[in-house]
Amino acid sequence: AQKVTQAQTEISVVEKEDVTLDCVYETRDTTYYLFWYKQPPSGELVFLIRRNSFDEQNEISGRYSWNFQKSTSSFNFTITASQVVDSAVYFCALSGTNSGYALNFGKGTSLLVTP
Amino acid sequence: EAGVVQSPRYKIIEKKQPVAFWCNPISGHNTLYWYRQNLGQGPELLIRYENEEAVDDSQLPKDRFSAERLKGVDSTLKIQPAELGDSAVYLCASSSPRDAYEQYFGPGTRLTVT
Numbered sequence: 001a002q003k004v005t006q007a008q009t010e011i012s013v014v015e016k017e018d019v020t021l022d023c024v025y026e027t028r029d030t031t032y033y034l035f036w037y038k039q040p041p042s043g044e045l046v047f048l049i050r051r052n053s054f055d056e057q058n059e060i061s062g063r064y065s066w067n068f069q070k071s072t073s074s075f076n077f078t079i080t081a082s083q084v085v086d087s088a089v090y091f092c093a094l095s096g097t098n099s100g101y102a103l104n105f106g107k108g109t110s111l112l113v114t115p
Numbered sequence: 116e117a118g119v120v121q122s123p124r125y126k127i128i129e130k131k132q133p134v135a136f137w138c139n140p141i142s143g144h145n146t147l148y149w150y151r152q153n154l155g156q157g158p159e160l161l162i163r164y165e166n167e168e169a170v171d172d173s174q175l176p177k178d179r180f181s182a183e184r185l186k187g188v189d190s191t192l193k194i195q196p197a198e199l200g201d202s203a204v205y206l207c208a209s210s211s212p213r214d215a216y217e218q219y220f221g222p223g224t225r226l227t228v229t
Contacts, residue, residue: 004157033216043204045158045220091157100171101216102148103208105157 002027004094006106013082013113021077021090021109029053029096034068034075035103040088048090051075082113117141119221121207127227133195136224140188140209147184148218149192150206158206164190197228 003026013019025034036048049059051068059066063080079086089110093103120139128134140147145166150158161180163171166187175182179198184190194201204225208218 043225044222045206047217047219050217093157095216095218100146100163100165101210101218102160102163102171103150103158103218105159107155108157 002104004106008109010110023075023092032096035093037091121221131196135193138190138207144209144211146210148208152204202228
């Protein structure tokens, strides 16, 4: 069975603060993918990143960075110098070969960035 | 290239009425998914198609929900009769092996059952 846990339900920060969103996963697949999606108030799901289980290199994209650690089954997401436009719900998700790559989502973390 | 298209975007119906949602995946994507997203939750898989075959419908409430994907392209998800608890956003996604199964989501259909 696959499971994704996002323990932080809501986070509120002031603009320009750094913020880290936690994601812990469980899977029996040896090959799997981890994702982060952003869902702004408009409702669409915006793809941010995908990592496969064989690539533990951290990734940085502008103000976004991701820390993948298989030893702790975690895939955390950090926003540096947060902006008001970062306010959204962020979902961590997991897919694997045994589920036909269907996504298992966490419950999401609602991030509010205030001026 | 056009993205995943869904219609309608919004639907309000009374309980016990039927409702149908339509999805047109990205051209060439043989895998199609229907997800349901309840308020304050992450999306949950309802059914997955490989071409025209439903290969995983274990989470589909079959007493009232049905789906089809004729000719392995467009798909329709139906609820009959709808219940108050069916109010949610219904998301369609598609993927292809050539894109390493990355899923592309449509804008969703927001269903309100009164």
